[in-house]
Amino acid sequence: MNTKKSITDEDTTLNFRIPKVLKAKIIAKAEKENVTSSKYLRDLLEAVHNGSYCNQDKLRSEREDFLLSREFLQLIVWIYKKRENSKREVEKNSLERYVKTLKRIDKYLPENLVREFDKVLNNLLFVRVGVGYDGDHFEFHKSYNNDKKFNCDELEKFLLNENVLEDFIENGKSTDLDFIV
Incomplete structure (x- = not known):
C-alpha cells in the first residue's frame, strides 16, 4: 500500500x-x-x-453494445465471406452500412484491431468509388503487402479469447500480452 x-x-x-x-x-x-x-x-x-x-460504466456498456450489435456481427460475417469470394457482389446500401460501422470502430476496439479494420475500410472505399477492375474486387484478404492485408488471426484472438474480450469490455484495454501486438 x-x-x-x-x-x-x-x-x-x-x-x-x-x-x-x-x-x-x-x-x-x-x-x-x-x-x-x-x-x-x-x-x-x-x-x-x-x-x-458512471462514465466507466457508460463506456463499458457502449463497448459491449457495439461488439454484440447486429451491425458489427454483419460486418464480421461479410469480411469472412470475402475470403472466399472477393467480387463486389454487395448492394450499395450494404456497402454504406459497412462503411458507417467501420468508421465507428475506433471507439470500441483495441488499437491493433482498429488498424486491421482500417485496411478493410480503405479497400472498401476504394472499391466503392472504383471503376473497372479496381472497383470489382475487394483485396483486403489477398494483398501480399501486410500493410493492406486484413489479419483475421488478430480478430479471432480478440473475439475467441473470453478473458481478453471481457477485460476489454470492462476496462477498455487488454492485459493479455499475447494479444497485444
Missing part, C-alpha cells in the same frame, strides 16, 4: 459509521488498487461528486 499522505491545512476530516461488511469490501477494493482506504474513498467520492463515476 502507498504511504500515508500528511494532512494539510486544506484537508478536513469527515467521520461516519458504516457496517463492518461494507468496511471490509472498501478495504479489499483499496488493496486491490494498491491505495489506502482513505484515498480510495476520497477518489470515489470525488468521482461521484464531479459526475465521472
Whole structure:
C-alpha cells in the first residue's frame, strides 16, 4: 500500500459509521488498487461528486453494445465471406452500412484491431468509388503487402479469447500480452 499522505491545512476530516461488511469490501477494493482506504474513498467520492463515476460504466456498456450489435456481427460475417469470394457482389446500401460501422470502430476496439479494420475500410472505399477492375474486387484478404492485408488471426484472438474480450469490455484495454501486438 502507498504511504500515508500528511494532512494539510486544506484537508478536513469527515467521520461516519458504516457496517463492518461494507468496511471490509472498501478495504479489499483499496488493496486491490494498491491505495489506502482513505484515498480510495476520497477518489470515489470525488468521482461521484464531479459526475465521472458512471462514465466507466457508460463506456463499458457502449463497448459491449457495439461488439454484440447486429451491425458489427454483419460486418464480421461479410469480411469472412470475402475470403472466399472477393467480387463486389454487395448492394450499395450494404456497402454504406459497412462503411458507417467501420468508421465507428475506433471507439470500441483495441488499437491493433482498429488498424486491421482500417485496411478493410480503405479497400472498401476504394472499391466503392472504383471503376473497372479496381472497383470489382475487394483485396483486403489477398494483398501480399501486410500493410493492406486484413489479419483475421488478430480478430479471432480478440473475439475467441473470453478473458481478453471481457477485460476489454470492462476496462477498455487488454492485459493479455499475447494479444497485444
